[in-house]
Amino acid sequence: MNNASFDDTLAALREVLGEDGVRVGAAIGERSMTDWTKHAATRPAALLLPRTVQQVARALAICNEARRTVVPQGGMTGLSGGAIPRASDIALSLDRMAGIEEIDTASATMTMLAGTTLQTAQEAAFEAGFELALDLGARGSCQIGGNLATNAGGNRVIQSGTAREQVLGLEVVLASGAVLSSMNKMVKNNTGYDLKHLFIGSEGTLGVITRAVLRLRPQRAARHTVLVAFDAYDKAVDLLRRLSAQFGSDISAFELMWPDFFRFGVSLTASGRSPFAEAYPLYALVEHASFDAADDGESFSAVLGELLEEGVILDAVIAQSVSDAEALWAIRECTAEFPVKLDPVNFDVSLPTGVLGEFVDRCRAALDEKWPANESYFFGHIGDSNLHLTVDGRSVPDVSHHTIYAFVYDMLKPYGGSVSAEHGIGLLKREFLAVSRSPEELAAMTAIKAALDPNGILNPGKVI
Amino acid sequence: MNNASFDDTLAALREVLGEDGVRVGAAIGERSMTDWTKHAATRPAALLLPRTVQQVARALAICNEARRTVVPQGGMTGLSGGAIPRASDIALSLDRMAGIEEIDTASATMTMLAGTTLQTAQEAAFEAGFELALDLGARGSCQIGGNLATNAGGNRVIQSGTAREQVLGLEVVLASGAVLSSMNKMVKNNTGYDLKHLFIGSEGTLGVITRAVLRLRPQRAARHTVLVAFDAYDKAVDLLRRLSAQFGSDISAFELMWPDFFRFGVSLTASGRSPFAEAYPLYALVEHASFDAADDGESFSAVLGELLEEGVILDAVIAQSVSDAEALWAIRECTAEFPVKLDPVNFDVSLPTGVLGEFVDRCRAALDEKWPANESYFFGHIGDSNLHLTVDGRSVPDVSHHTIYAFVYDMLKPYGGSVSAEHGIGLLKREFLAVSRSPEELAAMTAIKAALDPNGILNPGKVI
The missing domain is CATH 3.30.43.10 (Uridine Diphospho-n-acetylenolpyruvylglucosamine Reductase, domain 2)
Known part of the structure; x- marks a missing residue:
């Protein structure tokens, strides 16, 4: 040494x-x-x-x-x-190290340096007549390299997958200083091990991402937004299934909100009033996005009408304008206020869609039994099997965040759930990684880490 | 030892x-x-x-x-x-080790043992009201484990990606006998390194795949098929771009055929006659697949009509029935006869879509100059940046297959192409792997191989 x-x-x-x-x-x-x-x-x-x-x-x-x-x-x-x-x-x-280096319209790809912000990349894609199918709240500050290092999720996963699914090529510098350039632009390339997927989501522990080739998608020209209400979780799954069968990946958002979350969200909107005259056991914000600019959303509304008659949904408010749609989204986007209004203990778990509703019910009951004063908010991208839960630390002032983490993750294990759907493990969830990964998996990860970074200099203490 | x-x-x-x-x-x-x-x-x-x-x-x-x-x-x-x-x-x-173990309709996933044939899996998915978005000619014999080990491509890649994109969970046995069970059913799961993508496409050199969880997609209820003709490659790229912008992943096939291939394909059909009255410089078989059973293909035909008027396409034959569509597909599927009618030297390369046409022109010119008697057939899934070329070994009887491989792969390098789009490296392309992967990439692959199979017992002599 x-x-x-x-x-x-x-x-x-x-x-x-x-x-x-x-x-x-x-x-x-x-x-x-x-x-x-x-x-x-x-x-x-x-x-x-x-x-x-x-x-x-x-x-x-x-x-x-x-x-x-x-x-x-x-x-x-x-x-x-x-x-x-x-x-x-x-x-x-x-x-x-920021900047778009190339947009190849024939290949529908975009090549950029890792320090480029997501928003810069989105705007360049849009100007070229495409869409970058990655979007998240931090778009103005977050960088493509970080998005890929954490395999970011965000708002479009139900439609186009996570950050990983947008990547065709990657350039990575290993701990040794070797530059691994796999700047592939092809959809199909079966020449040896797929190294890029190993670095995507490894949170900087295996190499430093310096460049990327991302796929571009056609622009979606028309968007239609609706807020619906259900009497039970199974009905929401039924709606998701029926809409997917009819519209495929034109369903671009399916955000399920449990009542506590919905009430909190409504309370922070300009009007402070629910779009519905009465309260319901469950709500979903659903978005349909069509490539066809002439699509006026009639076929989407017609299917919702049928499902209302069948009793799959109890009520629906269809946005009639962009400002209507923004008002509905404002309820869901109250999460931006969590750091201000709450002392948030955030969970970003995933569970198989079929058991996600049961988990919420059991988790809420267990929290209420253990800490009767707890204020907790549940919402989920259920098409992506992703549940977010935020416990307000102020409502349980004598309980450490760590205790709450351990309590919830412990409940997750029997459901085959994961402790991180999209935010990653980093520093904060490292001790809980074993909830979701077996000793054999951890051993394989450790062997790969040692093979690519034998001196352990890259992001020590993170992930594994 | x-x-x-x-x-x-x-x-x-x-x-x-x-x-x-x-x-x-x-x-x-x-x-x-x-x-x-x-x-x-x-x-x-x-x-x-x-x-x-x-x-x-x-x-x-x-x-x-x-x-x-x-x-x-x-x-x-x-x-x-x-x-x-x-x-x-x-x-x-x-x-x-064959059999479907579970179909989870809420998660839209299917769990099976690796020895299950692709066709068995497809049929089970269909019976449950879904589609498995993986299809290839060998469906009746090939097994899911092998499909994943080679990251199979096939007929649906333009719509739903390669085999890799269908996988949510995997069980793999390492050389040591350790069972790596990552039977995840969630779309989003960011808990440490994504091990499954390392095994997918590694052709049995890193572990033995024993089980998998695959994603299921909604069924496509209506299919519309058309054969179109162009005067140049750029027009084909233009058509692909325009159709994608309008129909997104409802475009389920885009098979480009150069004239030699087209003539050979036509000669093997029942009628032996081209659907067109005259010959053109380039042909494409295009398929539109809609979730909506009531979609009669009118919007698809309307767009084709516009593009015909604009001169993007020169001619079009729209299938009016399932048997019409089958007759058009029969031209493209002449590849099944290659092993019988030719001594095929098969290439399965990929290139960025924008340069694929130029590569074909240069490659054909180079082949004709080097071996004037050569009979060669070009076709490509250009939406997937995948080109297939078959040289008939009988037309150049004094030339070894190896000489032809080396000649074509040598031309590929300056285009940033890959020596295998979908078939993999295996034994036959191992010596050409360095055409597509850098010394740094090969070193990283070797380090990973050594980490997971230190004694080198798994599939020696393959890939690396």
Whole structure:
């Protein structure tokens, strides 16, 4: 092992990255210290700001040689602490490696550097006459590299899959400094192991993503939004199934809201009033998106009418305008206010769709029995088998967040559920990873980590 | 190393698998010796026929301990020699591990053992009111485990992706005998490395797939088929783009045929006559598949009419009945006759869609210059960036297949193409893998192979 002094390492890094490419001490701003969770803000030992893939490669080679640990950082919008440094870590920011490099309309692909924000990529795709089928609340700040490192989910998964499904090619720098360039633009390519899928979702523990080729989709020209009410979870599954059978991936959102969540959401809207005259046991916000600009949503409304008659749904409010649709979405988007209005203990679990409703009922009963004063909010992207639960820590002031995590995850195991549907494991869920993965799986992950990062310099303490 | 004699190993295997679960010598039939390429038929040292995952695990542990190499075998329908044994290998057949274990309609998933044939799985999905979005010519013989091990492509990729995209969960037995069970049924699951994608497409070199959870899709109730003609490749790309923008994944096939292929296909149909009165520079068979049983294809025909007027397409024959559609498909499906009518040298390459047409022109010119008598047939799933080329070995009798492979692959490199779009690397393309993958990628694959199969007992000599 080369036990170079930290000063020697910094000098070598400055030689590669220039004086302004290496920061230490007070020159490192708060943004590099923690993510959107605000957990454990820590100033790293240094912050690297490379401008090229070659600089990333040489910087990692120096750190690997000196056995200095490196935390890759994107837009710092993560929700599981995957980019939070320790005081001894060197942070490596992709901020200066941004930009769309190519849009290939024949292949319907887009090539970009990892530091490009999601919104920049979305806008460039749109201008070229396409849609990038990845969207999430942090779009203005989050970066493509981070989106892929965490396999981000977001608003369009029911239609086009998670971030993973948008990726055709990837460039990754390994801990050794080797540049793994798999900038494939083809839908079909069966030449050896599919390395890209290993790096996507590995949260910076196997390599630093520096470039990507993403698939583009045709633009959806018409959107139709409806809020529906049910008397039971099974009816919601029935509706989802019936709409999918009729409209396939034209169903672009299916957001189920349990009453506590719905009431909270309504209370934060401009009117403060429910669109329905009465309260129901369950609500869903459903969106239909058509490629055909001339589609006025009549066929969608007609099917809803039939299902209303059949009793699958109890009530429906169809948006008649864009502002109607925005008002309905405002209820669901109250989640943006959670950090302000609550002390949120957030869960981002997944369960097979068939048992998700039963889990909510059992989970609520168990929470109420254990902590009668708890205020908890359930909603889910049930087409993606994804349930979000937020417990307001203020309602159970004597209970630690950790205790609540452990209580809920413990209930998840018998359902074959996963502790993270979309936010990832990072730092915050690492101790609960074994709820969802077997000892054999963890051993395989550890073997792969050792094979690709033998000195363990990449994002230590995260995921595994 | 444990240098147990082969007899000792067989005795240990018989203890685990029973007398009828271990075959040697003449008891091993021809089916276990080679795949559909008929390349290098070889009787393996033994054939194992486990009935349970536990038996697979114990058998692999025995072979690993004794350093005996193992070749996993499915339906033996592969086209790259990935399941062909050497005389010293032990073949492990999944034939006795077949059957659908569950169809979960709420999750829209299907769980099955790896030895289940694709057709059995398709039929079970259909009976449950769904569609399995994986289809290929070998459906009656190929097995799901083999389909996933090679990441099979087939007829539906433009609509629903390759085999990989259908998989939610996987059970794999590692060389050590460890059972890696990741039988996930959720669309979203971000808990650590995505191991399943590593095994999918690894052609049995990293583990033996024993079970899978596949996604089910809604049934497509109406199909509309058309044969169109173009004057140039760019027009075909334009048509694909325009149809995708209007119909999205309702475009379920887009099969481009160059004139030599088209003439050969027509010559083998019942009538032997082209559906068109004149010859054109390029043809495409296009299929539109709608979820809506009431869709009579009028909107599809209307768009084609517009494009005919605009000159994007020169001519079109719209199938008016199922038998019309079958007659059009018969032209494209002449490939089934290749092994009978030709001495086929098959290529299964992929290229970015935008340069695929140029590659065909250059490739044909180069072939004609080098071997003026060559008879070659080009067709492609251009929506999947996949080109098939078959050179008839009889037309160039003094040229080895290997010489033709090397000649074509050499032309592919500057286009960023891949030597296998869907058939895989196996035995036959191993020496050409470096055309499509960099030294850094090959090194990473080798490191992963060593991490998961340190003794190298699984499918040696394949892929890497």
